[in-house]
Amino acid sequence: MTANLFQTYALNKTLSLKNRILMAPLTRCMADDELIPTQDMADYYGRRGEAGLIISEAVIIRPDGQGYPNTPGLFTPAQIDGWRTVTNAVHQNGGKIFAQLWHTGRVAHPHFYQTTGSQDVMAPSAVGVEGSVPRKRELTYQIPKAVSVEEIALLVSDYSQAAANAIDAGFDGVEIHGANGYLIDQFLHHDSNRRSDQYGLTPENMSRFALEVVDAIVARIGNDRTALRVSPGAYFNMAGDSRDRDVFDYLIPELEKRDLAFLHIGIFDDAMEFDYLGGRASSYVRSIYSKTLVGVGSFTAETGSKAIADDKFDLLAIGRPFIANPDYVERVRDGKDLVEYSDEMLTSLI
Numbered sequence: 611m612t613a614n615l616f617q618t619y620a621l622n623k624t625l626s627l628k629n630r631i632l633m634a635p636l637t638r639c640m641a642d643d644e645l646i647p648t649q650d651m652a653d654y655y656g657r658r659g660e661a662g663l664i665i666s667e668a669v670i671i672r673p674d675g676q677g678y679p680n681t682p683g684l685f686t687p688a689q690i691d692g693w694r695t696v697t698n699a700v701h702q703n704g705g706k707i708f709a710q711l712w713h714t715g716r717v718a719h720p721h722f723y724q725t726t727g728s729q730d731v732m733a734p735s736a737v738g739v740e741g742s743v744p745r746k747r748e749l750t751y752q753i754p755k756a757v758s759v760e761e762i763a764l765l766v767s768d769y770s771q772a773a774a775n776a777i778d779a780g781f782d783g784v785e786i787h788g789a790n791g792y793l794i795d796q797f798l799h800h801d802s803n804r805r806s807d808q809y810g811l812t813p814e815n816m817s818r819f820a821l822e823v824v825d826a827i828v829a830r831i832g833n834d835r836t837a838l839r840v841s842p843g844a845y846f847n848m849a850g851d852s853r854d855r856d857v858f859d860y861l862i863p864e865l866e867k868r869d870l871a872f873l874h875i876g877i878f879d880d881a882m883e884f885d886y887l888g889g890r891a892s893s894y895v896r897s898i899y900s901k902t903l904v905g906v907g908s909f910t911a912e913t914g915s916k917a918i919a920d921d922k923f924d925l926l927a928i929g930r931p932f933i934a935n936p937d938y939v940e941r942v943r944d945g946k947d948l949v950e951y952s953d954e955m956l957t958s959l960i
């Protein structure tokens with residue numbers, strides 16, 4: 611019933627996956643205080659080497675990208691060394707792993723990085739989000755600073771440096787985090803992008819930052835090792851706007867031209883529908899993108915297998931069930947019961 615999940619899948623000439631099940635990126639807030647991955651993290655990822663591809667938890671590209679406690683980084687030599695331990699553990703168990711590259715933009719909090727000298731929260735425009743940091747409710751979100759064109763150029767080069775660091779650390783590639791209301795996504799939605807310069811107002815301008823990051827990373831590590839996650843449907847840290855549709859109508863065909871390793875939808879439940887997309891985010895992207903698409907969001911192996919059979923997408927990413935079941939792939943293959951996920955499981959790495 612789920613046999614298609616166990617077919618091999620060639621992403622391109624250089625990367626081939628042993629099955630179609632990806633481990634979705636899952637922030638765990640378990641890096642040490644220098645944001646270095648620990649041995650426990652290496653063991654945790656190593657146990658999941660049966661996945662066709664692991665996408666790491668989101669990894670910040672520089673200090674002011676941090677919005678949650680103890681999220682790992684990829685900008686110091688010690689962090690690169692820590693990740694090398696993780697990638698070795700995955701490779702020893704026959705797996706593959708991409709790093710998810712992250713800057714939280716307006717959802718960053720200086721509490722986490724003020725010792726590095728910066729107090730600024732960087733975003734396309736000075737439009738804040740309501741509320742406070744999960745797990746640190748005393749930290750309320752600040753009004754961000756609208757980044758200058760010079761600061762944007764530096765962000766682009768910091769993304770490409772982090773991608774090079776990822777390859778140095780032994781990752782098989784990178785997934786750029788362009789989803790879920792974080793920095794890149796903030797440029798792509800009218801709610802957070804109120805600029806009127808070459809990075810705002812029109813679909814082409816609003817897509818410029820995302821494409822500059824993609825192009826800089828592709829130039830550095832190759833399109834075969836570069837992937838992107840996007841959320842055309844705003845649902846987290848963001849309000850949707852019917853004009854956002856035009857932005858993605860422009861962006862997605864541009865991405866198609868780049869021939870990336872894959873495009874991945876950022877969503878918690880694929881059944882969510884968006885008026886301005888005419889339905890599900892995955893159906894919308896599928897209708898204008900013909901290359902490898904990763905679906906995700908409250909799927910079981912059975913419903914995901916059916917979605918692949920129905921040509922809704924090509925690869926299935928599994929999040930919460932992978933937290934609860936390190937041996938998720940074996941259990942599905944052997945028809946064994948799964949342990950049900952619960953939020954309390956977030957306090958330890960099994």
Ligand code: FNR
Pocket residue numbers: 634635636637638667668710787789790839876877878879906907908909927928929930931956
């Ligand atoms: C997430 N998700 C997520 N997404 C992302 O792009 N980067 C990340 O670091 C995280 N972190 C994260 C942590 C936790 C605890 C959860 C539950 C989710 C979203 C995740 O990748 C996935 O899209 C959703 O969990 C939906 O898939 P499942 O869990 O229904 O299979």
Ligand code: 8K6
Pocket residue numbers: 637639678744745845846878
């Ligand atoms: C506290 C750790 C930081 C987590 C980083 C981001 C992942 C968020 C995980 C849970 C949030 C759930 C939000 C679901 C939104 C759906 C809206 C319909």
